[in-house]
Each structure stands twice: as structure tokens, then as C-alpha cells.
Amino acid sequence: MIKTKPIHTVSKGRPVVWSNWRRARMAILAAVLVILCPLVWALFHQSQPVKTLPIPVTVTTVMQQDVPLELKSIGTVTPINSVAVKSHVAGEILSTHFHEGQLVKAGDLLFTIDARPLEDALGQARADVLSKQALVAQAKAAIQKDQAALVQAQANKAKDVAVANNAAVEEKRYANLAKQGAVSLEQSQQFGTTGISAQATVAADQAAIGSAQAVISADRATVLGAQAEVSSSIAAMRNAEVQLSYTNVSAPISGMAGNIQVLNGNQVKQDTDTLVTVNQLAPIDVSLTVPQQQFRQVHTYASGGALVAMAYAETGGLLAKKGELIFENNTVDTTTGTVLMKARFKNTKQKLWPGQFVNIVLTLTVTKNAVVVPDRVVQTGQNGTFVWIIKPDSTAVMQAVKTAQSVKGYTVISSGLSPKMTVVTDGQLQLVKGSKVSVSQIKGL
Numbered sequence: 001m002i003k004t005k006p007i008h009t010v011s012k013g014r015p016v017v018w019s020n021w022r023r024a025r026m027a028i029l030a031a032v033l034v035i036l037c038p039l040v041w042a043l044f045h046q047s048q049p050v051k052t053l054p055i056p057v058t059v060t061t062v063m064q065q066d067v068p069l070e071l072k073s074i075g076t077v078t079p080i081n082s083v084a085v086k087s088h089v090a091g092e093i094l095s096t097h098f099h100e101g102q103l104v105k106a107g108d109l110l111f112t113i114d115a116r117p118l119e120d121a122l123g124q125a126r127a128d129v130l131s132k133q134a135l136v137a138q139a140k141a142a143i144q145k146d147q148a149a150l151v152q153a154q155a156n157k158a159k160d161v162a163v164a165n166n167a168a169v170e171e172k173r174y175a176n177l178a179k180q181g182a183v184s185l186e187q188s189q190q191f192g193t194t195g196i197s198a199q200a201t202v203a204a205d206q207a208a209i210g211s212a213q214a215v216i217s218a219d220r221a222t223v224l225g226a227q228a229e230v231s232s233s234i235a236a237m238r239n240a241e242v243q244l245s246y247t248n249v250s251a252p253i254s255g256m257a258g259n260i261q262v263l264n265g266n267q268v269k270q271d272t273d274t275l276v277t278v279n280q281l282a283p284i285d286v287s288l289t290v291p292q293q294q295f296r297q298v299h300t301y302a303s304g305g306a307l308v309a310m311a312y313a314e315t316g317g318l319l320a321k322k323g324e325l326i327f328e329n330n331t332v333d334t335t336t337g338t339v340l341m342k343a344r345f346k347n348t349k350q351k352l353w354p355g356q357f358v359n360i361v362l363t364l365t366v367t368k369n370a371v372v373v374p375d376r377v378v379q380t381g382q383n384g385t386f387v388w389i390i391k392p393d394s395t396a397v398m399q400a401v402k403t404a405q406s407v408k409g410y411t412v413i414s415s416g417l418s419p420k421m422t423v424v425t426d427g428q429l430q431l432v433k434g435s436k437v438s439v440s441q442i443k444g445l
């Protein structure tokens with residue numbers, strides 16, 4: 001590289017380096033331009049208005065519709081009737097007439113138990129009844145015989161009374177004749193003896209009548225005893241018939257049969273072993289609990305008419321509709337602070353299953369023509385809840401509102417909005433009072 005010497009000049013007797021002076025001048029000029037350019041630009045645009053782009057928002061129209069007041073709770077499906085089927089007699093299971101999970105009707109035959117021992121017992125009971133009935137017939141025949149003897153004794157007495165009366169008359173007549181000397185004293189005394197004998201015969205006849213009556217009374221007691229034994233034997237026979245009927249185990253209710261717990265060939269004990277459990281599926285109940293703070297509200301609405309319930313799966317799908325609140329417990333559970341209630345569903349499609357957990361929505365009342373907006377329309381600020389409304393000139397204005405219940409993604413506005421007003425659903429964070437907006441999408445409720 002060839003080195004050159006700087007050019008020297010002389011000004012008023014002093015040497016100056018030309019290259020250094022040139023660089024300094026250029027730096028000063030650049031600094032002046034940096035300072036002056038923004039000032040010039042600002043002065044040029046000072047009188048020009050600031051232009052802003054419209055803010056894109058999504059809006060919807062305020063609507064009126066009927067809105068239900070709802071209460072939500074978790075419920076447990078419980079069958080109205082659930083019966084553990086047991087055998088009322090001991091014995092061996094000979095056959096099973098259904099399969100597990102089968103829908104059965106009340107009275108359907110489920111199991112057959114060996115009936116031979118009970119058939120023998122029934123035969124003995126019937127024979128005993130016939131034996132006791134024969135004793136009754138025998139006792140009644142004895143009564144008839146003794147009644148005939150009584151009639152004979154009464155007839156004998158009547159005859160002997162007549163003889164005694166005649167003897168008394170003759171005795172009196174002959175006594176008078178003896179006084180007159182018409183007959184002898186011996187003859188008169190003979191008639192007196194005859195009268196005494198007749199009176200004795202009448203007394204004997206009376207004793208025979210009393211004896212016959214006593215025998216008849218004894219016979220009647222015998223009949224009553226025999227009839228009591230017949231009644232006892234008949235009761236034993238009927239019990240044997242009932243016991244025999246228990247060998248056919250039938251479904252006590254209509255419902256679905258669960259798993260079979262005792263198989264064919266096994267012995268079962270009387271009223272001990274559960275053979276199968278039958279649960280009623282239609283209709284079916286759902287038990288739910290309501291906090292005591294809300295119970296009074298539910299009770300008030302329920303007193304005005306039946307409350308409608310809906311059952312949903314945990315995933316949100318509808319399982320059953322048009323259930324009816326049928327029960328409110330009469331006490332508050334002190335351990336949980338809740339009140340037990342039950343809602344009944346027809347469950348004709350059997351979507352509700354015993355033991356299943358479901359979400360229950362209980363409709364307490366319906367507000368007619370309520371002003372509603374989507375939940376996302378309502379915003380919360382330092383002064384409470386508000387919404388952004390869009391004026392006809394496409395500017396946004398903040399509007400304070402008061403809200404009521406929120407149902408299925410929509411909020412009821414109790415004051416602050418009117419139907420058909422346009423409100424912002426998305427894009428609120430970019431808005432300030434008077435912001436120009438461009439509607440990118442309009443959605444109805």
C-alpha cells in the first residue's frame with residue numbers, strides 16, 4: 001500500500017489537516033439532519049387527522065324467550081322395588097326357568113324345588129281330615145240315638161203320669177166309699193198303694209229323661225271336640241297345600257332378574273338363601289339431594305304443582321326426560337346439610353340403570369319472554385357487569401346491566417338491555433368508548 005502525505009495548507013500562518021476537517025463537517029451535518037427530519041415530519045402532519053381502522057367484532061341480537069329456573073344435582077338411580085327372591089321351603093332345586101338378565105313379569109315361574117316330601121305331608125294331612133270328619137259323623141249319630149231315647153223316656157213319663165193321676169182319683173173315690181161302708185177298708189188301701197206305685201214310676205221316668213238329656217249334652221260336646229279337631233286338621237292340610245305351592249318359586253314383581261346365586265341340584269334353606277334379585281326398571285326413581293339453603297325454594301315451587309326433572313349422563317347426553325319430583329324427605333341430614341328427594345321417570349327405554357350416577361336438572365319455574373344474551377356477552381368490570389352494544393353508526397358503547405340466572409349458555413338480563421339491540425360477543429378487549437367497529441359475523445341466539 002502506498003502511503004500519501006496529507007496536503008498542508010497555511011491559513012493565517014497556521015497549518016490545517018484537510019481530511020480531518022472534512023470528516024468533522026460531515027458528522028455535524030448528519031447530526032443536524034437526524035434532529036431536523038422528525039421535526040419537519042411532525043410539522044408537516046400536524047394539521048392532518050389521525051386515521052384508525054375499524055375494530056373487527058362478532059355480534060348478536062338481544063332476544064326474548066322463555067327461560068327455565070333450574071336446579072342441578074347429582075342423583076343415584078334406585079329401583080322402586082327390589083326383591084331378593086328366597087324359597088319359603090327347604091329342598092333341592094330341580095330346575096330354573098329363566099336366564100340371567102331376563103325381563104320377567106310378576107307371577108312368572110323362576111325355580112322348581114323338589115315337591116315329593118311336601119306332597120307326602122299333604123296326603124297325610126288330607127287323611128287326617130277325613131279321619132276327624134268320620135269322628136264328627138259318629139258323634140252326630142250318637143246324638144240322634146240318644147235323642148230318640150229321650151223321646152221314648154218322655155213318652156213313658158207321659159203314660160205313667162196318666163196312670164198316676166187315675167190312681168189318685170180312684171184312691172180318693174174308694175176312700176169316700178170306705179167311709180160310707182160301701183167298700184172294705186182293704187180295697188180302699190189297695191188303691192192307695194197303686195197310686196204310690198204310679199208316682200214312683202213317674203219319678204223313675206223323669207230320672208230317665210234327665211239321664212238321656214245328659215247323654216245328649218255329652219254327645220254334643222263330643223261333636224264340638226271332633227269338629228275342632230277337623231278344623232285343626234283342615235288348617236294343617238291347607239298349610240301343607242301352601243307349603244307345596246312354595247315349591248314353585250315365582251317372580252314377586254315385574255323387572256329384570258340379576259345373576260342366579262343358587263344353581264340346580266343345590267339345597268336351599270327356608271327363607272335364608274337368596275336365589276336371585278329382581279329389580280323393577282320401569283318406572284324407576286332417582287334419589288338426589290338439595291342443599292338446605294335451596295330446599296325452601298324447591299318446596300315452595302313444588303307446592304304449586306309437580307316439578308319436572310331431566311336426567312343426563314356424566315358425559316352430558318340426555319338419558320330421560322319428563323321425570324316428576326315425587327318425594328321430599330321430612331328432615332335435613334345434619335351431617336351433610338341436605339334434604340333427600342326423589343324424582344320418578346317412566347324409563348321405558350331402560351336408559352336409567354339401578355346404582356347409576358346421573359346429573360339431574362330440576363325445573364322450578366319458567367320465566368316468560370325473558371331478555372337473554374349468550375354468556376360471553378356479559379363482562380365484569382370495576383363497577384359491576386356490563387355489555388358492549390353497537391349503535392347504528394357502528395360505534396361501541398359500554399352498557400351496565402343486571403343479570404339473573406344463567407341457563408344452557410345464556411344469561412337472563414333483568415335490566416339494561418332491550419330486545420333487538422346489537423351486542424358484542426367477541427372482541428370486547430379491543431374496544432373503548434366510541435370505537436368504530438366492523439362486524440365480521442352476526443349470530444342469533
